[in-house]
Amino acid sequence: MGSTVETAVRPPSYSGPVEWLRRNLVGTWYDTLLTLLSLWFVFVALRGLFAWAFFSANWEPVTGSLKLFALGQYPQEDMWRPGMIVLTVSFLMGVSWRVWGGTVRTFALALAVALGVVAALPVEMRLPLRLWFVANPALVGLGYLVGWSRVVRSRWVLLGWILSFVATIILLNGFKGVSWLPKVDTAMWGGLLLTFLLALVGIVASFPIGVLLALGRRSSLPVVKVFCVLFIELVRGVPLVTILFMGSIILPLFLPDGVRIDRVLRAMMAMTLFAAAYMAENVRGGLQAIPLGQVEAAKAVGLNGLQTMALIVLPQALRAVIPAIVGQFIALFMDTTLAVIIGLVELLGVGKAILNSKPEWLLLDTEVYVFIAALFWVFTYSMSYASRRLEAALGVGER
Amino acid sequence: MKRLSLLVVLLSLLTLILSACGGEAQECPECPECPEAGECPECPECPAVAVVAAGGEILAAVKERGKVVCGSRTDLLGFGYLDEDGLNVGFDIDFCRAVATAVLGDPEAVEFVFLTAAERGPALQTGEIDLLSRNVTWTSSRDAQWGNFTVVLFYDGQGMIVRKDSGATTLDDLDGATVCVTTGTTTELNLADNFRGRGLDFSAVTFEDTASVYSAYEDGRCDAATSDKSQLAAIREGLAVPDDHYIMEVTMSKEPLTPAVPQGDDMWFDIVKTVAYTLINAEELGINSGNVDEMMTNDNPAIKRLLGVEGSFGQEDLGLDVDFAANVIRAVGNYGEIYDRYMGPDGDAFELPRGPNKLWTDGGLIYAPPLR
Numbered sequence: 001m002g003s004t005v006e007t008a009v010r011p012p013s014y015s016g017p018v019e020w021l022r023r024n025l026v027g028t029w030y031d032t033l034l035t036l037l038s039l040w041f042v043f044v045a046l047r048g049l050f051a052w053a054f055f056s057a058n059w060e061p062v063t064g065s066l067k068l069f070a071l072g073q074y075p076q077e078d079m080w081r082p083g084m085i086v087l088t089v090s091f092l093m094g095v096s097w098r099v100w101g102g103t104v105r106t107f108a109l110a111l112a113v114a115l116g117v118v119a120a121l122p123v124e125m126r127l128p129l130r131l132w133f134v135a136n137p138a139l140v141g142l143g144y145l146v147g148w149s150r151v152v153r154s155r156w157v158l159l160g161w162i163l164s165f166v167a168t169i170i171l172l173n174g175f176k177g178v179s180w181l182p183k184v185d186t187a188m189w190g191g192l193l194l195t196f197l198l199a200l201v202g203i204v205a206s207f208p209i210g211v212l213l214a215l216g217r218r219s220s221l222p223v224v225k226v227f228c229v230l231f232i233e234l235v236r237g238v239p240l241v242t243i244l245f246m247g248s249i250i251l252p253l254f255l256p257d258g259v260r261i262d263r264v265l266r267a268m269m270a271m272t273l274f275a276a277a278y279m280a281e282n283v284r285g286g287l288q289a290i291p292l293g294q295v296e297a298a299k300a301v302g303l304n305g306l307q308t309m310a311l312i313v314l315p316q317a318l319r320a321v322i323p324a325i326v327g328q329f330i331a332l333f334m335d336t337t338l339a340v341i342i343g344l345v346e347l348l349g350v351g352k353a354i355l356n357s358k359p360e361w362l363l364l365d366t367e368v369y370v371f372i373a374a375l376f377w378v379f380t381y382s383m384s385y386a387s388r389r390l391e392a393a394l395g396v397g398e399r
Numbered sequence: 400m401k402r403l404s405l406l407v408v409l410l411s412l413l414t415l416i417l418s419a420c421g422g423e424a425q426e427c428p429e430c431p432e433c434p435e436a437g438e439c440p441e442c443p444e445c446p447a448v449a450v451v452a453a454g455g456e457i458l459a460a461v462k463e464r465g466k467v468v469c470g471s472r473t474d475l476l477g478f479g480y481l482d483e484d485g486l487n488v489g490f491d492i493d494f495c496r497a498v499a500t501a502v503l504g505d506p507e508a509v510e511f512v513f514l515t516a517a518e519r520g521p522a523l524q525t526g527e528i529d530l531l532s533r534n535v536t537w538t539s540s541r542d543a544q545w546g547n548f549t550v551v552l553f554y555d556g557q558g559m560i561v562r563k564d565s566g567a568t569t570l571d572d573l574d575g576a577t578v579c580v581t582t583g584t585t586t587e588l589n590l591a592d593n594f595r596g597r598g599l600d601f602s603a604v605t606f607e608d609t610a611s612v613y614s615a616y617e618d619g620r621c622d623a624a625t626s627d628k629s630q631l632a633a634i635r636e637g638l639a640v641p642d643d644h645y646i647m648e649v650t651m652s653k654e655p656l657t658p659a660v661p662q663g664d665d666m667w668f669d670i671v672k673t674v675a676y677t678l679i680n681a682e683e684l685g686i687n688s689g690n691v692d693e694m695m696t697n698d699n700p701a702i703k704r705l706l707g708v709e710g711s712f713g714q715e716d717l718g719l720d721v722d723f724a725a726n727v728i729r730a731v732g733n734y735g736e737i738y739d740r741y742m743g744p745d746g747d748a749f750e751l752p753r754g755p756n757k758l759w760t761d762g763g764l765i766y767a768p769p770l771r
Contacts, residue, residue, distance in 0.1 A: 064483070073473075073485045187511050249518060252525040260527055263512065343513040345473055353473040355610065356480050359636035359749045363617065365610040 061361045062371045065354045069371075072190015072345050078182070081171045082193055083132055088164050090115075090136040092157070094143020099157050103389035107382070108144075112137035165204060172197075186264035190345035192375070194264070198336040198346065202271040203329050209272065210279025211318075215309070217284060228280070235277035240335055243270045248342035267339045275332050282324045286317030319394055326387035330380050347372055454666030457529055458718050461502055466510040469495035470528035473513055476633045477741045477748035478534045478656075487511055488747065491532040493737045494552060494658055494675070496730060498530055501674045501723045506730040520545045526661045530671060537657040547668050548657045550675035552734075554755040554764050556650035557589050558628035560635060563645045565622060570649050574599045576622040579612045581605065586626050589652040613637070627654055629742070632751040670717050677724045679767035680705060681733035683758055688732040691725055705770050712770040724770075734758075734765065 025035045062069070071082055090111060097108040119133030146152060172189065174181045189197065216228035235243070247270035248263065255261065290313050298308040318325075340349045351368045355361055461467050471492055472479040479489040496506040512528050519535060522528045523546040535541070536555075537548040559578075561567045567576075570593060580587050582605035594601045604621050606612045613634050616624040624631075631646050638644055658675070660668050681687070684702050686694045694702050703709040707722035714721050731737060735758075742751040757763025 068481065068485050073481065073487070076484065185510050187513060245517075249521040252521065252527055255525070257526060341515060341517075343472075343515045343518055345513060349473070349513075353481050356474045356476045357482065359476060359633050362476065362634055362637035363610060363614055365608075365614070 057367050057370075058364055059367055059371075061354050061358075061364050061368050065350075065357075068350050068354055069191050069347070069375075071193050072350055073188045074190065074193065075184060075188060078174075078184055081174075081184075085164075085168050085171060087132075087135060087139055088167070090139040091143040091146075092160050092164060094140040094145075095147040095152060095160070096143075096157050097140070098144045098147025099152055099154055102393055103386050106389075107386070108140050110382075112140040165200070169197075169201075186262050187345075189264060191350045192347055194339075194344060194346040195333075195336050197264075198268060198271060198339060198344075199329075199333040201268045202275050202332050202336075205268075205272040206275035206279050206332075207325075209276035211283050211314070213276060213280035214283035214287060217280065218287060232277045232280050235274055236281070240271070240274050240338055241341065243274050244338055244342050246270070263342070264344060267342060267344055271332065271335065271339075274335075275328065278328055279325065282321045282328060283317065285324065286319075286321035287313065289320050290316050322391055322394065323387060326383060326390075330383050333380060333383065334376060347375065454664055455718070457526075457661065457664045457667035458502065458670065461529055464510075465503065466508050467495065467499040467502060468510045468512055468527070468529045469498075470514045470519065470522050470531040471495060471511050471533050475534055475630075477629060477746075477751075479532075480748070482747070488741070490553065490737060490741050491534055491656075491658075493731045493740070494532045494678075495530060497678060497727050497737075498671055498674050500727045500730040501677075501719055502670065504720070504723075504726055523659060523661050528661075529667070530658060530660055532658040534656055535659060536654045537659075541659075546659045546661045548659045549668065549672045550679075550767070551655040551657045551764075552675060553629070553656040555627045555629050555654035555656055556755075557586055557625060557652040557654065558631050559623050559625045559647045559649060559651070560616070560631045560644055561623045561647065563643055567623070568645075568647065570594070570597060570599065570647070570651075573601065573623055575601065577602045577604055577620070579604045579606065579616045579621040579624040581609060581612055581626065582607060585652070590625050593651045609634075625651070629751055632742070633749040636749045666717065670719065673713070673717060673719075673770075674727065676767040676770060677705065677727060678731075678734040678737065679758070679765055680770050681724065681728050682735040683760060683767075686728055686733060687736055688728055688730075691728045695725070701770075710771075 024031070026032045071079065074082065093104065093108040093111055096104045115133050115136040119130055119137075125133075171181070172184065172193075173186075174183045176183045213228050213232060216224045217232065219225045219228070244267060247266040251261070251266065294312055294316070295308055298312040303311065336346055337348045339346050340352070343349075345353060351372050355365055355368055469492075471487065471489075473481055473487070475489070477489060478491045479487070482488045492511075495509045495511070499508045500506045512522065514522055514528075514531075514533055519531060519533060520541065523531050524544070531546070535548075537551065542548050559570070559573070561573070565572075567573055573594075578590060578601055580590055580603050587603065587605065590601075590603060604615060606615060609626070609630070612624055612626070615621060617638055624634075626634075628646065628650070635641050635644050635646060658671060660671050680701075684699070684705060686702060686705065691706070695706055695708055697703065700710065704712055706725045707714065707720070711721070714723060720726070732740070738753060738756065739746060741748045744750055753763065755764045757765065759766040
């Protein structure tokens with residue numbers, strides 16, 4: 001051939017933010033024009049928003065009802081119970097930070113800093129509450145120190161989390177006739193507490209049920225298979241609102257006279273079943289992604305069916321569908337607001353109640369709903385951030 | 400195979416766990432003793448919904464539970480709402496407390512079940528609640544389908560709010576007006592009926608929720624807004640300058656707000672009615688929470704009878720304490736006190752003149768049969 005090989009010129013790499021700005025924002029005359037126009041739009045929009053948020057909005061319904069937003073009507077004298085739960089979470093976060101590291105570190109630090117900042121705020125606050133705010137970062141630190149010890153293993157931390165979930169439910173509910181831990185009717189559970197509980201129970205309970213349904217759907221036993229397919233397709237075929245209404249209005253009609261199922265529990269069951277059906281389909285997607293060779297190899301080394309599933313197939317399958325599962329958890333978290341249509345006083349319901357607690361607040365719906373939206377954003381964004389970090393740590397997108 | 404059978408076991412375990420924590424199942428009432436051996440009628444394990452017997456079951460269940468289950472709400476200012484500490488307060492809530500005091504002697508012995516509008520009927524039909532005190536309008540079809548409506552405690556009606564500078568005082572002044580209203584409610588239908596009946600022209604601007612209706616009205620997007628008068632009174636105080644607005648004298652619908660009880664338990668029906676009559680008669684006789692103990696020594700036989708000092712008005716037949724009325728008045732006050740607590744001149748929620756809710760002796764509609 002004789003001719004020299006033309007080497008492609010490597011595009012010059014960007015050197016620093018100033019260069020990037022120059023190149024992308026004011027490269028040509030129309031780039032400059034677009035930049036100026038966009039800046040003007042952003043300025044106008046934000047100015048309106050800021051002017052509203054800082055000058056014309058009346059945040060009184062929000063600042064005056066923080067306890068209601070947090071716990072709903074949970075009795076004043078029993079507030080130590082949710083308080084204890086958060087303290088436990090702080091401690092476990094500290095331990096997990098040391099033992100697991102990674103994303104947990106970010107969250108443990110965020111929790112400690114956020115509560116520490118609130119503790120330092122120069123606002124009127126009862127002393128026990130301020131001490132409680134101080135205690136949380138301290139417990140994160142203590143947990144971190146405990147995590148140094150050799151005895152603390154990953155599985156113990158996991159067990160701690162599971163136990164704390166069970167303890168949470170028991171502590172919040174209490175027992176009838178026990179004087180130091182009286183029963184608190186679930187009607188009194190509300191606000192962020194109830195939103196979290198609905199989401200958490202939905203997430204924790206729907207996961208195993210969803211995995212079982214996914215396995216059942218692939219089963220060779222016709223009865224199991226038909227049941228699972230029917231359940232999944234039936235539930236996926238109706239909106240969550242319908243299922244909640246079924247649970248709240250139609251289910252009691254079928255119960256024997258005098259049998260009452262707690263309303264919060266009914267909502268939890270409805271959300272769990274709904275989430276489980278979607279979870280099953282996600283997991284099934286993961287199962288289908290596992291090549292048959294894996295199963296054959298497992299059989300070849302002498303694993304039985306259960307071992308193959310538990311040790312070879314499921315771990316890979318679940319890892320493959322983490323993004324889908326977390327996406328679904330986020331959706332479930334936001335779906336908890338639908339419980340307001342069956343009369344539960346979760347975050348949105350509390351918002352409605354607060355608007356109606358004083359005539360001066362009746363028309364301040366924008367402020368209250370903006371606050372609720374902001375809260376939701378903080379939590380859902382944290383969840384999706386955690387999921388991205390988890391994916392990166394597991395290297396999901398890289399194979 | 401092994402794996403699958405394990406699956407099945409796990410699944411059924413889960414269902415078991417889920418159903419086991421299914422709230423407190425109550426004991427079914429026991430079967431009556433058989434008159435003669437061998438002729439015992441088949442006793443169903445649990446009577447079905449339709450076969451609730453004629454009386455006493457609800458009272459017995461309430462006493463065993465130690466709480467009255469009251470269908471209520473948290474989101475209607477004045478009737479069922481939350482105070483600053485998050486406690487349930489309101490006109491409807493106080494009636495729940497009155498019934499709890501009468502039956503169990505404790506105004507706190509109430510388990511609130513917060514219901515949306517759609518759930519009210521089913522909650523009564525299934526007996527999930529003992530008492531529905533949630534701003535319910537008594538209508539004939541609801542009475543036929545839901546349960547038994549007791550005593551009208553609040554005569555409400557649809558009204559109309561306008562800006563004072565519009566000069567409108569009657570519906571006829573609103574010919575051609577735009578009216579803000581919540582969509583898909585009887586309020587919207589009543590609006591159409593009233594305007595069409597008078598041959599008036601109007602255009603409705605509809606919204607999904609109440610707050611939007613009044614925000615739009617305040618922004619001047621409509622000439623008038625309509626809903627129940629009690630709500631208009633509350634909203635008026637929430638507007639920027641309440642005195643710029645005027646609630647018309649006109650009443651466009653009848654909304655008798657009435658507590659209701661499940662069908663089929665006459666005794667419970669009577670108990671709840673008697674509690675309502677007690678509140679009304681107490682106001683008529685001038686007994687209130689402040690003077691109830693002095694009134695014990697009053698010479699008026701009607702007062703003595705009501706307070707359980709002398710004579711009877713059927714307390715024993717209803718399974719209530721002789722002095723239940725005194726306890727109720729001590730706990731929540733008489734009818735007028737409950738009204739004023741929330742809607743009186745210094746009321747906690749908003750001010751609404753009693754109007755039709757005055758006692759019959761003052762020219763209102765609130766009337767109760769004598770307690771004797």
